[in-house]
Amino acid sequence: MIPLKDMITPVRYRITADTSLRQALAIMRENKWSLLPVTNKDHRLVGVFTRSSLYRMIMEQLDLETPIRNYIKENVSTLSITTSYSEVESIVRTSAVGTGVVVDDAERVVGLFTKTDMVLSLLKATSTLKDQLDTVLTNSTIGVVMTDENKQIIYVNERACMMTGRKASELQSTGLLSVFPAAGQALESGAPFHPIKVERLKAVLTITTYENVRNKIGHIFLFQDLSEIENIATELESVKSLKLSLQTAINHAYDGIMMTDEKQYIQMVSPSLLELFQIEQKDILFKKADKVFPQFQLSKVYESEAAEVSDFKEINGIKYIVHRIPILQDGKVVGAIGKIMYRQLNEVSELFKKLQKAENKANYYHSEYQKAESARFTWDHILSKDAYMEKLKKSATKAAKGRSTVLIRGESGTGKELFAHAVHNSSARKEGKFVVVNCAAIPEDLLESEFFGYEDGAFTGARNKGKIGKFDLANGGTLFLDEIGDMSLNLQAKLLRVLQEREFYRVGGTKRIQVDVRIIAATNRNLEEMVKEGTFREDLYYRLNVISFHIPPLRDRVGDIHLLIGKMMTELNAALNTSITGMDTHARAVLETYHWPGNVRELRNVMERAMTFAEHGKIQLEDLPEYMVVKRREKHVASYWPEVKMAESAERNAIENALEKTNGNKAKAARILGISRSGLYEKIKKYQLVR
The missing domain is CATH 1.10.10.60 (Homeodomain-like)
Incomplete structure (x- = not known):
């Protein structure tokens, strides 16, 4: 309602007890006031000078310059500026006084309030309210009809006119039932809501009553067009159907798809994307795209408003690219689509060519690096969560700090060479060369020249300038003798001399060569049995067996199989250009229960074969080698x-x-x-x- 401060008449005059009759008369005449508020020097009210007081001074024929001091009425009631509208209304209804003085919280005069002020303010507010109501009713989608107590139409808005096809002038002062016959049945039913037909339209009729100025009851009829609601419902169904179709398409998309809204929150995501990144839908839905997938940089298209393609990215060895596509409506970005391509990259052949060139260059440098005599692996490359293996790695790290000979034992494929690389890289010789000699791969007649080199003309076919041997190459570094158990007795004797004296002669040479080489040897054979059989020199055995480590076979550390599968899958995806994201539980069970005679090497070979044959994004049981699957069946048939x-x-x-x-x-x-x-x-x- 209207506050009191908007209804009062401000007092802009300073009226005191010393104000003359002439001044008071002039102010009351100019403003047509029936009283004047009289204040002290602090502007606080001390009384009022009324029209009656004015008449008395005139009747007493006082001089016009006489002060009004003796004619001021004191103990006057006032109104606070914070008085509520309901209180003001009550005072106006019961008070015999036509004018009141309004003061603030400090009792200072702020204005006069009359019944006329209230009436004028109410008329102004009523007029404003009427204009607002007319605007609402004119633009309303609901038909409005008002009747008097005799059911004669006194008001109709434009929507009701449209429903009936008649003008407002034709409907006003017309009987309601002649225009809306069905409204009579609705009135008789007493129901507040009633479905009816208006011309050819279906509508819901809402009936309410009001009291007019004659204290008579009239009616208000509200007609809601059902056809609009039905159209909205139809559109909603279409939207739901379209969303369902879109979700189905996304769910069956070959590549990963993600959709975001105008605020960059994820609204839809395809299963293939979840599978690639190994996450759950509930963990990313309705979250900011850049927070969940910062590598996608999907927010870029909200600024550029143009589609773009990312560079190659990689996860778990799988290369992928991101198509960032903005969704535009009326020139504004209202969402975005992130299409993650990782299975077929035909659309980005140019980028693929660039990558291929880069990979060729990388392969070349990698090949050159491989040719260099250097250790490539550290303890981080030896993956295991087995307690014994962790203890073994710690012991080997300590042993690497010295210069003693290290003998690494274990079955074929357990990773003996990796251990040798790691020992060298954690030793004081890590800046020196790491030279590998496979004693089983080099023919016996050439093994001596490989070890010690040869002089010019030492034998038929020798190089003109001779050749240095592996001991020369490894000088200051480490010489790794793999499969040392396959070395002949004759060469064992010469190797023993080098280990003892740290010197040797080249084949066909007479010059003594001094070397500083640390020996790391490895074998999968039982050297103790070979010593007993006379096929391995006992003195060489004790020279080599200074610090010995036995790497357990894979079947004794089954817990590492799951760890190794994950690592190999990442590496092989990159090497084989595959997109394998996981493994069927049955296939995993076979791998975890197999006895692995070939150890980690056999596991890698099996993984490479399975990933090559896998066709569904995951390794299935049928992708494993037949001998593993057959043995699993045989195990079930003859478990004894x-x-x-x-x-x-x-x-x-x-x-x-x-x-x-x-x-x-x-x-x-x-x-x-x-x-x-x-x-x-x-x-x-x-x-x-x-x-």
Whole structure:
């Protein structure tokens, strides 16, 4: 309602007890006031000078310059400026006084309030309210009809006129029932809501009453057009259907898709994207895209308003690119689509060519790096959560600090060479060269010249200027002797001399060569048995076996299989250009229960084969080698077989399959199986396999 401060008449005159009759008469005449508020020097009210007081002074024929002091009425009631409208209304209704003095909280005069002021303010407010109500009713989508107590139409808005197809002038002063016959039934039913037909339209009628100035009851009829509601409902259904179709399309999209709204919150996401990044939908839905996937940089298109393609990115060895596409409406970005392509990259062939060139260059440098005699692996490359392996790594790290010979033992494929690399890289010689010699891969007649080099003309076919050997290359660094158990007795004697005296002669030479080389040896053979059999020198054995480490086979640390699978999957995705994101539970169970005679090397070979054959984004049971799947079936059929016999049977089948695939080529078969050629000969002899 209207506050009192908006209804009062301000007093701009300073009227005191010393004000003359002439001044008071002039002010009352000019403003047509019936009284004047009289204040002191602090502007506080002390009384009023009324029209009656004025008449008395005139009747007494006082001089016009006489002060009004003796004619002031004191003890006057006042109104506070904070008085509520309801209180003002009550005072006006009951008070016989026509004018009141309004004061503030400090009793200072702020104005006069009359009944006329209130009436004029109410008329102004009523007029404003009427204009606002007319505007609302004119632009309303609801038809409004008002009747008097006789059900004669006294008001109708434009919407009601549109519903009936008649002008307002035709409807006013017309009987309601003649225009809206169905309204009579609605009145009789007494229901506040009633469905009716208006011309050809269906509508919902709402009826309410009001009291007019004659204290008579009239009615207000509100007609809501149902056709509009039905149209809205139809549009909503269309939107729901469209959203369902869009969600279905996204769910079955080959590549990853993500949609965001105008505030960059994620609204939809495809299963393939969730699978690639290995996250749950509930963890990203309705969250800021740049917060969940900062690498996508989807906010860029909200600024540029143009589609763009990212550079190549990588996750778990899988390369992908991001299409950033803005959704525009009326020239404004109302959302964005992030399309993550990682399965087929035909649309970005130019980028792929650039990557290929970069990879070729990287491969070239990598190849040159490989040619250099240097250690490539550290302890971080040896993945394990097995307690014994962790203890072994710590012990080997301590041993690496010295210069003693290290002997690394373990089955083929357990990672003996990785240990050797790591020992060198954590030693004081890590800046020196790391030279590898596979004693089983070099023919015996050439092994001596490989070790010690040769002089010019030392034998037929020798280089003109001779050649330095592995000991020369490793001077100041480390020499890693892999498969040392396959070395001949003759060469063992010469190696022992180098280890003892740290000097040697080149083949065909007479000059003594001094070297400072640390020896790390590795073997998968039982050297103690070989010493007993006379195939390995006892003195060399004790010279090599200063610090010895035995790497446990993979079957003794099953907990590492899951860890290694994840790491290998990432590396092989990059190497094989595949997009494998996981492994079926049945396939994983086979890998975790298999006895792994070839250890980590065999696991990597199996993973490479499975990822090559996988067609559904995940490794399935049928992608594993047949011998593993067959053995699993046999295990279920004959679970009572001793574990050792099962391992031997699986190993025999693996060797037979490898020999069959290579048409009897033992060198190729040994590479497939991940074992040395001499080891393969022993297995053939053991299982009496003759081809």
